[in-house]
Amino acid sequence: MKKKILIVEDDDDIASIERDYLEVGGYEVKVEENGTAGLTEALTGEYDLILLDIMLPGMDGFQIVRKLRDKIDIPIMMVTARRSDIDKIRGLGFGADDYIEKPFSPGVLVARVKSQLAQYERLKGIGERRKKISIGGITLEPDTHRIFVRGMEKVLPNKEFQLLEFLMVHADVVFSRESLYTRIWGMDSLGNTSTVPVHINRLREAVEEDPSNPKHILTIWGVGYKFKP
Template structure:
């Protein structure tokens, strides 16, 4: 049975999330502060992390950033803040999704299932249907589709699920121009909650990891007024 970690200091909300997760067939561990939450996230075998931003000890932003240095397990951020800047900041730090309180427990469960399913497909944990050692190489960039590992000049670059999905999509369609809307629909899904600003955030994060010179882009270029193109 898959385990989910809920990092939330509001006991009533944490217990509500735990109840819905268990009803949907997941095991659930709870942490009430950021320090304990990070320790559990890094040492436990979790399929997904549900992380509140306003928690004691270490806030959700810092926790997410530190967790992303070592793991690409999906993270859903929860916050009472509705400002776009908080959403952009959270996604920029590596979160896979962002929900504002109050939220629908059923919607949360739908997103949990969606992110776990996508992560399993990307990591080959969905039954190994892809088969074969498939390596996509573009100059110094190497993408191992089976192990979901990315290397630049031999150095591994840790990427959350959405970053990897976006990079693979662009690299497999090199020299084609895609609008932000097309990319959003393809990577996040037409029914996803969010907007195309998410694409901009993830493109920036990818560039920070694979581009050596931001003034002389070698991989992902902007086609002004249209969208983005991966240079094959």
């Protein structure tokens, strides 16, 4: 079956280019031009990936991704015409998996979409075969995609869950930002490794008693990150 992609984009020309190239790439595509309508359509649960513009009528992309992350767990890529890192960090902080800047090469867009879907399926399949992990008051259940911190269940977006699982499986091993990006996002030159510290900070907010003074998810300055048991 073809993977289904929802594009939420109010610029007809850009939406047409995205749709045409993705359809040629073998995907089934639907376009919504309004943010509110896009959110409603996304929540039907019929899509494998969402391509989401930031500036939209009705509801902007930041509001949409924040609402979606409470309901669904599929890759969300944000599209931005702004060069500001603040916008990218906001989008990633709200739960987006990746972003792409306008203007972009349609071929790069299709490659990024393909990579996100492949990585999601690969890690989902791996997760279904892994056993429960419990370290330092944190219990992670890959088969049910559930996490408990000191007895309380927490909800994590897909990328944060995958990142935490990887670090816990390799407890006490230090990984560079680049290594984590390649392993979790499945891309190298196609992406931006500044994604990693944003997700690390989100993980600390979720699992650490004092995120400003973490005991488990540590930064090893000049080297990378590790999970300390």
